[in-house]
Amino acid sequence: MVLVARCDERAYAMLVQRHGYKYLAFAERFLGNRAEAEDALQDAFLKVWSRAGTFHAGKAKFTTWFYRILLNRCLDIRRKATPGQMPEGYDAMDEREGADQRLYRLDGSSKVRMALATLPDKQRTAVALCYFQGLSNRDAAAVLDVNVKALESLLVRARSNLRDRLAHQKASLLGPL
Template structure:
């Protein structure tokens, strides 16, 4: 039996409880959006993607069977599948990310540095195969454990580790010039 902190909220959402829907959204939307944004390198597409994922939640919540799988795992898998669909329909546009980068906070220079870093990282991520990208983002961007990330991706932990090793190596090679500077 899987202990799932979301079960109560999902059951209430299934009964049409709007407050529970808001709470569920507040809990997961930031992480889902961040993941989709890095997967797709575009804010608008990422927003559409998480909106579609939540639409699936609202539609399926009444049929959710607690104990079968962790809700969050299912939710992130749905989000990633939405991302894969969009990636297959349309080639990525890695440089779009630079347009909607938030500012760096302290100074205009820092803001520019962050924007440049964001652009470079987005471009490097966009060059990775989608499964490697998803594995890297789940483990190193969202800092999830390997078991959880493997469950989300629907693969074994060994397969995940293989994806991670290849993805990290490529990322490091592409971004090696950042090592002593921006990072």
């Protein structure tokens, strides 16, 4: 980061290559859309390039700082998105379809993606950071700017909501059969 702050393009390229995929995966899981995730990450990297000098290693880890930048960008994108926009890979329900066709079309990953998309932002961020990104509870709490207890509370509610929504999807699909 010191080198990036000194305008070292090779250091910046190394940063992108070393961390790019990890952050892209987070943005994609948070936004549920690859193209938007790529845009968010590009904006975040540009911000790092232009403001590397504002990063203080003593105050926060680089990963925490970057996750926060990326998360803010993802939230901006979500706010601008049209209301009711569904995640990539999910097609709107067609009432004329039979339940068996819907079961076939909505595979397991689409159901999970859809359930994740309906979680409140903080709960979805907590799950994305702790479950999918593998961050420690302290690091994830730092990204969300909450204490560990509050993070655990978010995770418990997120998992409970996910369980309910997945069960509801299953019930609504099997109901007509």
